[in-house]
Amino acid sequence: AEDGYDLWLRYRPLAGAAQAQVQARARSLVLAAPTSPTTQAAVTELRRGIQGLAGREPELTSRVSPGALLLVTRAQAPAGLALSWEELGREGYALRRATLQGADVTVIAANGDVGLLYGSFAWLRAAQTGEDLSKLDQRSAPKVALRMLNHWDNLDRHVERGYAGASLWDWWKLPDILDPRYTDYARANASLGINGTVLNNVNAKADSLTAPYLAKAAALAGVFRPYGIKVYLSARFSAPVELGGLKTADPLDPAVRAWWKAKADEVYRAIPDFGGFLVKANSEGQPGPQDYGRNHADGANMLAEALAPHGGVVLWRAFVYAADASDRAKQAYAEFQPLDGRFAPNVIVQVKNGPIDFQPREPFHPLFGAMPKTPLALELQITKEYLGFSTHLVHLGPLFEEVLQADTGHGGTVARVVDGSLEGHKLSAIAGVANIGTDRNWSGSQFDQANWYAFGRLAWDPDTKAGRIARDWVAQTFTTRPAARDAIVDMMLASREAVVDYMTPLGLHHLMDTGHHYGPGPWVNNLERADWNPTYFHKAGRDGIGFDRSPTGSNAVAQYAPSVARLWSDPRTTPPELLLWFHHLPWDYAMPSGRTLWAELVARYDRGVATVDDMRRRWAALEPDIDPQRHAEVAAYLAVQAREARWWRDACIAYFQSVSGLPLPAGTRPPE
Ligand code: GCU
Known part of the structure; x- marks a missing residue:
């Protein structure tokens, strides 16, 4: 079948x-x-x-x-x-x-x-x-040394932000029962050059470091080894307390350091080529060195010291933000940039592509290029937490490409920072939060396979063109017939801008409904933490819309290199795509198109819906070229997407209209 x-x-x-x-x-x-x-x-x-x-x-x-x-x-x-x-x-x-x-x-x-x-x-x-x-x-030859998937898989097989079924890792049956699917997983990754996998969620349970789980991880490592793939684990910073019975997890405490050294030795006895630890610390309630008045370098270096004798690395995440920050976008830079040069040689700081959280569009993260003494890994999200889960067809190749090719203003693109060539780092890494689960099609939808594929190809060579990758994927997956192949590639390449348009055009972000992040919720304003509310991000009112991150506002823009900061400080030189990320502007602000901001916003929402309708038409016309089963499946998903693009557009426009008090621009169709 x-x-x-x-x-x-x-x-x-x-x-x-x-x-x-x-x-x-x-x-x-x-x-x-x-x-x-x-x-x-x-x-x-x-x-x-x-x-x-x-x-x-x-x-x-x-x-x-x-x-x-x-x-x-x-x-x-x-x-x-x-x-x-x-x-x-x-x-x-x-x-x-x-x-x-x-x-x-x-x-x-x-x-x-x-x-x-x-x-x-x-x-x-x-x-x-x-x-x-x-x-x-x-x-x-690969430009990036460590090309990794990050599984946000819990030990009970629930996948955080997973939309493709349960975790592949059957912890209960491991280590004795080796599902043949583990081998197919390794083949698929090796076919792209992916050479590392973090098995468990960054919101880690200490249990993953106990002897029984290490034996299970070792069994997986044994399956993956012939395919060039190393196993890594997310480590919970407080494990010395929870597993070791220590009173503290203070990274400068000798007993804590000794505990981690012994733990690392134990891990390497089980998995001699173990890759290392991924750590989420002092973020969203996770324990970390700041609990003891220490900083990220203190925490990372302690683990690095334990792993170094075995050749392991620490991937220390920079995704941090605290409650009641006036601008959450600024926090990672504020905490990490001053630590440049203080990390041990086997530490990589892992930075999300943008300063908020895997939105349909964000500017590149200001840490790229700003920590020249530290290898920085790029963390991308393959699973589409904020992009319609696995029901919406959104191809991420163009999003990944846009980040990698962004000029940091520090002498090179994000790709040159990440592959280590800008500063001459030997250690380099790129990580993708996996979209893989037990669904027969692995990724929850046929087209989401292409996001895993595009990630792997770009991890090998960050300069590969997204269009080239999509063409290869379509040829391998659907058809080599030129007309059909091109039509599918066009759909895929258009799909990213479509989702930006129908969810968060013009630099808007985090308008998704709370918690699950599926569907619109720009009106949500009652969460315990201000910076979880969509209203915190769009700041729409009678006077206008957008987050002022320019020098008159939070000045987050000052975290970028001067050449970039200068451009993005002024709404007239900020690209429309990022306008409301950096500026709060009146509804009648004149856009380059000649429209008012309000009319432009409505036009973009409309354009997003129109693009999805067009994708649907194109797909329908491909019926003779695609096997009936997959054709019908994709068509059914596109129907959902067309409906939900309208839901997004109509809900957002209605809400913003209620705030702005403005009539719909002339020529706008009423909601269907
Ligand atoms: C997002 C996501 C969380 C995840 C977090 C992270 O906020 O919603 O589920 O844990 O990112 O990257 O750590």
Whole structure:
């Protein structure tokens, strides 16, 4: 059944020339590399893929003959294969045609076995997407060292902000029962180059560090290891109190430090290649070093000291905000920027893409570029907490790309900060909050698979174009027929701006209804904490709308580099997309379009609805190109989205109108 379980690794039979070339270029498979679980995985994947695509399994042989596909490591490389091995690094690969022993062959070459695995997936991708395999000439090495999924999975299998079923990790049956799905999860990640996974929620329970859970995590690590994926755990800062019976978790207390050292030793006895700890501290009620008058560096460095002898890292999150802050957007910078240079070498500070919380659009986080002595990881959210969960079709490639390509004004883009090249950091990381669960299709909807995919591809190379990634995904997942492929890609690329328009246009943010964050709630104003109320974020009144973060307001804009701050301090030089993020403006403020702000706001809400209607029409026209099961499923989801885009538009406009007291702009249609 076409239920989406196979993700982008479908390997359905190709047609015509595309099939013929796979048959011609993969007549046989030669492993010119040491046998290891990883090269075994590569060979198994190639055989499975080629069998599916070409309808014939290639013979595994040691003989080099015409049409052979060779997996080659440097040490085993046959004479006559000239390659610049150095630039491939530990994980990179090269794919190309070569003549070896007089035979016309294809080589997948790498320095080590993980590179061969990645190269095998890249070759299969080229085959699936219909590239000319005889002209193949790729060299690729990851720009970012740690490419990680963060699972917000609780030990009871509830997934915080998860919209794709329960947690994949069946803690009850682990460590003895290894669901085959764990292997498929590893294959999917390895196909993108994802090389780390944090198994449990950042809102962590100390239990995850007890011996029974470590044994379970070790069993998962054993499944993932051949696929180049390391396991990490979220650590609860107060674990020494809760598990160790200590009176304090003060990071400067010798007994606390000793407890963590012993715990780290225990973790590495269970999982020798354990990746490290992810920590959410002093945020949203989580314990942390500030409970003892210490700072984030004190806390992170204590854990870093415990992990360092084993080669582990600490990913310390910068997502912090306290109650009654006048501007929540400022807090992370205020707490972290002064600590630049105070973190141990194996600490990475993990920063969300924007200063609030995974909104449809935010400016990039001001910490990027502002902590040159500290490796900063970019944290993206793949699960769509604020973007319509898994029912709305919103492709995140353009959102991720927009953040990565933003110029920090500190000498480079966010991508250059995150990949470490701007400041010469060897340690670099990018993390995506996973959208994966037990649903047959893994992600809750067919199209949400593309967000996992886009994240992985951008983690490998943050400069890949979102359109290119979407094209590959569509070709691997739905169809290679050019017209259909382009139509789907167009839908995907338009979908991000659509959700911005129908939820939070012009720099508005956090208008979602409380707690669950699904659907509109701009009127909500009764929460225990002011900074959880949508009214705190939009500040709409008779006089106008928007959060003044300019020098006349909270001056959050001053946390950006001078060149950026100058632009965004003035509404006339602030892009319309961020206008109400930084400015509180009168309803009749003149927009570049010639409309008033009020009329522009209404027009954007309308445009969002129109784009969704257009996506629906496009999808309906694709019926002949898509299998009935997935076509019908996506169509049903789009119908929900079309209805709910109207709900968003009509609720927001009605509410803002009640505040502004203004009539609807001329020509506006009344709510349907
Ligand atoms: C958001 C989200 C929480 C999550 C938090 C975090 O606020 O709603 O569920 O715990 O982010 O990133 O820590």
